[in-house]
Amino acid sequence: MDLRYSAEDERFRREARDWLETYLSDDFAGLRGLGGPGREHEAFEERLAWDRHLGAHGWTALGWPPEHGGRGLSLLRQVVFHEEYARAEAPARVNHLGEELLGPTLIAFGSDAQRERFLPKIRAVEELWCQGYSEPNAGSDLAAVATRAVNDGDGWVVDGQKIWTSLAHQADWCFVVARTTPGSRRHDGLSYLLVPMRQEGVTVRPITQLTGTSEFNEVFFDGARTETSLVVGEPGDGWKVAMATLGFERGISTIGQQVAFARELAAVVTLARRNGAIDDPVIQDRIAHAHMGLDLLRLHALRTLAGSPGETGAMGAASVAKLVWATWHRSLGELAMQVAGASALVVAEPYELDDLQRLFLYTRADTIYGGSNEIQRNILAERVLGLPREARP
Incomplete structure (x- = not known):
């Protein structure tokens, strides 16, 4: 992949930068x-x-094909756009799961009716997922899911529990991996269902994190229903579809994520210079x-996104990417505490974290x-390198 930006790319950069600066200095200035x-x-x-303002002005679904309502923009x-979005300190998006995960999944595996029903509302940010x-x-062992769904002739009836479900308390819909073949085990017999959240039979319970906030939730399905047609792919193909979604999760938005990482690293260096920790070799x-x-x-992200992941193949590249950035970011948090020193152990009352503690x-x-990380290493060992499978109980 040629990583140099063309003159046209730089003109697009100026367009994105000017648009973001205009609206983040005016109507939405307080959101930076x-x-x-x-x-x-x-x-x-x-x-x-x-x-929704982004969607109305054509700044969502940038990579979706035009026939599905996107702009069909090149990788670069x-x-x-993601670089400029992060550099402008634009607010965190609320539609990531719909736009970056489910949308591409429906484009790849959904029916025409599903794409027609859901893609426009995802692009316009009218429904959250x-x-x-x-x-x-x-x-992390997705193949061990126990949530089950039964088709009773009038639709799918879903029973089970999900956990760590990000933004479930704000979502209108959930894409659910459930076991639809009785007696099936592991990867077999799973289906990928689209389930409305705002109905009887769905209970959402927030989980308080170490940060003191509740981004994710427990979700209980107790006879929740969805239409027969709202299975993505064929019943029983859920594992394949779910793995594709995870691939999209490690997609283009990770580039903007790295710009935010750079800003965090700069803050750590600034603190080290201010408190003298920078003198420690x-x-x-x-x-x-x-x-x-x-x-x-x-x-690595650019190489992977360009479809040139080398000998490991696409699956291996995605697992390596998750391992690398997650481990790097965790180490940055540890470095931040080392630089801050003993003051990092003190939390203001009421419980209020500073940026580096968070x-x-x-x-x-x-x-x-x-x-x-353990699951990613197993994937690389077993499915890419062909090593013997880890012993299972």
């Missing part, structure tokens, strides 16, 4: 920097209005490694959610 990790509760309704143009994957006894070494690691994150606590989850 709001809603990041551990702060998802901040100005939710205002950020929702911002997302999408990279440019959450992801029903993890369960109390099936976190060990901290100097860790900061240098952090800078090099961030450059490698970007290069960074440290939130990044403890990075190596767990979206498939834990």
